[in-house]
Structures are given as structure tokens and as C-alpha cells.
Amino acid sequence: MSGEQTQASSETDIETETAPREVETGADAVVRSLENAGVEHVFGVQGGAIMPVYDALYHSEIRHVTMAHEQGAAHAADAYGIVSGDPGVCMATSGPGATNLVTGIADANMDSDPVVALTGQVPTEFVGNDAFQETDTIGVTGPVTKANVFADDSDTVGTDVGTAFALADRGRQGPTLVDLPKDVTNGDTETTPGVPELPDTYDPPETADAEAVSAAAEELVRADRPAILAGGGVIKAEASEALRSFAKEHEIPVITTMPGTGAFPEDHELSLEIAGMHGTGYANMAITVTDCLLAVGTRFDDRLTGGVETFAPDAQIIHVDIDPAEISKNIEADHPLVGDAKAVLGQLADAMPGSPSTDAWLKQCETWKEEYPMEYAAPEDEPVKPQYLVERFDEATDDDTIVTTGVGQHQMWAWQYWTWKVPRTWVTSHGLGAMGYGLPSAIGAKFAAPERDVVCFDGDGSFLMTCQGLSVAVRENLDITVVVLNNDAIGMVRQWQDAFFGERHMASEYPWVPEFDTLAEAFGARGFRIDTYDEVDEVIEEAMGYDGPSVVDAHIDPDENVYPMVPSGGDNGLFALTEGQL
Amino acid sequence: MSRREEVQRQGLKGPSPEERRRPIGRRNSQGIRIDPAVAAEPEPRRTTISAYVKNEPGVLAGVSGLFHRRQFNIESLTVGPTQNEGYSRITLVVEEPDPGIDQIKKQLNKLVPVVHVRELDSDPVACELVILKIDGDEPDKVQAITEMYDGRTLDAGPETITVQITGTEGKIDDAIDAYEQFNIREIARTGQAALARGAEETARVDEKHT
Secondary structure: OHHHHHHHHHHOOOOOOOOOOOOOEHHHHHHHHHHHOOOOEEEEOOOHHHHHHHHHHOOOOOEEEEOOOHHHHHHHHHHHHHHHOOOEEEEEOOOHHHHHHHHHHHHHHHHOOOEEEEEEEOOHHHOOOOOOOOOOHHHHHHHHOOEEEEOOOOOOHHHHHHHHHHHHHOOOOOEEEEEEEHHHHHOEOOOOOOOOOOOOOOOOOOOOOHHHHHHHHHHHHHOOOEEEEEOHHHHHOOOHHHHHHHHHHHOOOEEEOOOOOOOOOOOOOOEEEEOOOOOOHHHHHHHHHOOEEEEEOOOOOHHHHOOHHHOOOOOEEEEEEOOHHHOOOOOOOOEEEEOOHHHHHHHHHHHOOOOOOOHHHHHHHHHHHHHOOOOEEOOOOOOEOHHHHHHHHHHHOOOOOEEEEOOOHHHHHHHHHOOOOOOOOEEOOOOOOOOOOHHHHHHHHHHHOOOOOEEEEEEHHHHHHHHHHHHHHHHOOOOEEEEEEEOOEOHHHHHHHHHHOOOOOOOOEOOOOOOHHHHHHHHOOEEEEEOOHHHHHHHHHHHHHOOOOEEEEEEEOOOOOOOOEOOOOOOHHHOEOOHHHO | OOOEEOOOOOOOOOOOHHHOOOOOOEEOOOOOEEOOOOOOOOOOEEEEEEEEEEOOOOHHHHHHHHHHHOOOOEEEEEEEEOOOOOEEEEEEEEEEOHHHHHHHHHHHHHOOOEEEEEEEOOOOEEEEEEEEEEEOOOHHHHHHHHHHOOOEEEEEOOOEEEEEEEEOHHHHHHHHHHHOOOOEEEEEEOOOEEEOOOOOOOOOOOHHHO
């Protein structure tokens, strides 16, 4: 291969201009397809088999962000997709580059986030020979992508990338991958790809069946205890406004799933906030006794439903989803409405013959809010409670601040105690639960919305998995703030050990963790530390005020656990408020 | 506003689980609302699913991976070209309760190269094939059974006789039973290939996919 490249570069003058040029190679076609799709940023890591594509990027206006690890590249692209709504792009070489992407791709697949992954591959003639850095990337990523394709021709590789874009973006969003053998990207072509187009076998539904919509509307009007469950599909379909006006018009309380958080403002009186394993008491009461649940853009994940036997067992289910396979997959839909959430909410709004009488029901929901407050005990003389830090950061920042997290207790506290008001501000690893998601996703989010504040709540365990990303944040001078809610433990595992494993803390407590503020300084970021309540506000002001990456090592109460809690497979209505109730 | 309370307490406040309002109904493990008094889990049934697919690399791997990944119970799978260049038909025999069959159809439909999926009704035109290699010491008796099942002798020698039987799954099972009086040395059996009966189309597809 190196011989080929030497020859190629000797024939042309070394180019220093980054001006667009004619498509001459497969790699040029790949980059042209990215440009046609409107891509502005690509997150990736260089490597042998992907080098031709990087070389073609040299001539493009597209900004490449070199990440510290490919997992981070995939998470950054994922967050970019969540925040912008358009596919985020990540790129890696063959073999280890591709396998390192897999965690991030699987995360995007679980959360239906639009991501396009481009992976280098060994030259076609070596495929199947166990060549250096060869992995069957198509085989490995098949189960965790919406679609993937092995590009086998320099003349069609540009179109392959365009198709991957259209598939990631349209219908139910998700990750797609194009595997790019080096001979295909190096190969000559004169074919300039057009704009991304869907394959002719893929035709996502738009509106739902009108009769089904009418029947659902009548069901909803008849209900005594209706509730809306807003899932991530509401945000993905840009249907938050439609959902808000529908709920307000008909005075129906709104619960959000974890990915749906932000679809409805939590400071509105109709908001019951969040349901599921660590949802609020009032949301879990309402979702358990509702007699009609309008569920929009949700896949009824087990962390939401608990045991399906006891999930909304008195409710007629109206299920709006763009993916017909989600209908009756986990919870049977009495009224399946297959279509785009925004379009179907519009249809439903037009079809409503009136409004349900919800006065008594709303009063009941208000009572539950009073009975199950999220107030937490936080004596002055004890270590700082994580909930307090989340609330203070929320109060100190604008409503459109983007929050990213790792996975674990800190993630749940951030979810519970931040008051969510704006869609696309809650960026986390919902379905896959990938520790280490926080910092790389903060990087991706910042590139997608440079004018907005980005706060990453991380755990000490999660931060240790991807803290090398600080090198990227410093190099790019990204104004992001990482708040490590540090309890010297894999806290959620320890919480489960306390509850279900006789308090045997096997491999969940760290006898030693680095000083994260000092670590940050070593990377060239600003480091802060919090041990007591009286340090909180000053550190928040300094960290948020610093124009660059900062890390707050917040030593929180190690004895604090996450409540309410529904045990795995349990009954949402029997949520525990204390460990004794588990 | 911060919800911090400067008090000592473990956990959150509120009525305990036994004090709460409870729902009346219940769902089964498929998430279907049921009457708990008469509840029964849905029984699996055997059926034939036919998928019309684009001949793209990996389509078969995609289908078989899907069945493995989602724990669908698959009895047989056959694949072969159709009269339309670039398109194949995959015939699957599955055994699942109704919600599982519904999911199989929908999940298959999500695979990008899949053009059309349907469940064939209870009486499709269906056929499979078995090849049996049997000890050759009683050729007349073997021949009699082969004729009884409208089979053919593919190969005969002093040591072994190899026969083929085609037909429905049940017929082939019966034939194998009948051959068991001899020593069956080896069996190779295909899965079921099937089309909708009569003039009914097995796959209704746009002209662009023919």
C-alpha cells in the first residue's frame, strides 16, 4: 500500500490549500457525500485503513475533531446528533478503531440517536485473510446498527455514504455504518455522489390511519384518569410544542420517560416529571392507576415499565410510534397509531371531539405531589448531598444549558433534581447505560451548540473511563464544566449490593481515586474541589465563569443513595422511598 | 428552588407502599391486559412466514441474526432466487405465540433489504425435500417404500441406496419413520419452501421490485 501512496504523491504537487476539489477517488466521493449532507463536524481518530478518507478531508471545509479514543468519537457524534437533530459523524480505522466505536454505536442504537459511522477496512483482496487490523466490522456492528454496508466499489461508495445518512436521519433515527476498504477509498472514480437518498425499500410512515386516530381520540375523551407519556420520539420528531399545546388544551398530566425528558416543562403544573425505576412518586402513582395512557414515541423499556404485569394495568394504551415494531412489543397497544409523532399529534388534536373531565384527577395528582415530595435530608454538618449540587448548578445556569452525564447514581440525581424545560438539553446514555458517556458527549454537545453552557455531571467511576477526553477539551478550548459527584465508589452497584446482596461491597468501592481537580490541571484544564456546603456557590461561579474546560471534584456524601426506587421487574406503584421498603 | 432540608433522614418522605391506591387490573407477561381469574399465556403455534428480499450481501446473516438476537423460535429457513433478477424469497417456519409472530413480521420488515413480509395462511402450497442414505442389503423393500411416498432413487450400490422424498413436512416425517426399519446411515433435509395457494400473490410488491 505504501508503494502506491508514494507513487500517487510524487505525481501531484503537495497541496496546502483546503479548497474543494473534483471527485477523483472513492475517498473524495465519501467526503463529497458528507458535504452534500451538510456535515460540519466529524469526530474521529486516524489510522492506517482510513487514511485515504482523512486525506480527502484535508481538502474539505468539514472540521475534524481528533478524539482521544474512538469510543469518545462515537459518543461525541451521538451527543452532536441529540443536540442538533442531524446525524453526528464519527470515523475510525479498521480493527481496533472500529471495535472501539461499538459501545457508542450500540448506545445510539438503543436510544435511536442519528449517527453515521465510517470505518476503514483492509483492502478488499485481504478481507477474510485475518489481515493486520482486520475485523469483520459489518458482522460485529450488524446487531447494533439500523443498517450497515460494506462499500465494495469506488464508483458507488459515495452513494453508500449518502444512503447511510438518509437512513440514520429518516424514519426512526439510529446509527448506520459504512465500512470502507482502503482500495475502494484509494480507487479512482469520476462519479460525484448526489444528495443523500433513502433506499427504495425503505419508506417510513408519516400519518396514522384516520379511523384509528378517531377511535383513540374518543377513548381519550372518555377517560377519567388520562395521562400522557412523552418519550424520546417526541423530541426526535420535534413534536414537543405540539405535545405541550395538546396537554394544556385538554388538561392532561404529562409524564416523561428518561429520553423524553425536556419534551414538557417540569415547572408546569401538568408535569408529573419522570416515571420508572427512579421516577418521582407522583409520576409512578399516576402511571400505575391511569385508565388511559397516551404514550408517544416510547418503546416501553423495562426501566420505565418495571414488571409489565403491573404496568398501567387499568389503562387503555394509545401508542404513537413511527416504528410499527414497537407497537405491542412490550405493552399491548389498544390504539396503535403508527406515524411521525408530530404529524400524529396534529391528527389527534384535530380529531378530539372534546376534552376529558380531569378536574378530580388533576387534584389527585396534586395530592400525590404533596405526599411524595422529592425533598432530601441534607444536614449542614454532613458531607454535601449530590442533589444539592445538581439543584445549585441548575439555578446558576440558563434553561437551555445542556447537561450530559455518565451512568449511575450521579446520572439519576441529575435527572431527578435538574428542572428540565427545554428539549435536547438532556444528553445521556439511556438504554445502553454506558459508563464513560459523559465527557465525550459534552464535547460533542459543545460543538453542536457552542453558544450554550454545557455541564457534565459525572461519577468518579464513569469519569475514570473516559477522562482522557480532557485532552480534547483543552486542545479545542471547549467551555465545558465537568462535575464529578465523587463518592469513591461505583455507587449504583453499591446501592444494589446494599439492597440485594447483603451489603457485600464486592468490587464497587475504590480504595483510592485520583484527585480529579489536580488531574484536570495536569491536562491543562481548571480544577476545583468541593467538600462542604459553603464552598458550593463560589466554585460554581468560578467553574462556570472560566472560559475553558473545568473539572469540579465534588466529594459528596458516600452514604447517599437514589430514591425513589422500583426494583428491577418490580411494581411501579410500590416504589420504595427508603431501603427498608425494597 | 432547592429541595434541601436540613434534617437527618434516610430516603424520601411519603406514604408507604401498603398505604397506596392500587390498580385493579393486571397484564400477562406479553404486556396484554387480562382477567387474572381466567388468564392463560398464549400458546405457540407453527406458521410459515415468507419474505421477499433484495439480494444484497448479508441479508441472510441479517435474518438469522435477528432470530437469534430476539430469541424467536425458528424451525426452518430456506432461501433461493425468484423469477426476478436481484430478488430472493426466504421461507421461514416458526413456532411462536401470536405476539411473537407479529414481532417476527415487523422486525423482518425493518431490515432494509427486505421488500415484503407476510404470514402465509394455514394452507400454503409448501414442500420440502429429504435425502436419505440407507443400507443396501434390502433393495426391494427400500424401493417399495420409496414408491409408496412418490420418491426417487438417486443412487444405488451394493452397500447403500440413496433416495429422495419431497412433500409436506408431515409426509417426510412419515417416510423417515417408514425407512427406520432399515439402517438409515445419513439424512440431509431442506427446510420448507412455500407459496400462497391459487392465484393469490405470495408477495405484493411494486413494479420497481420485480
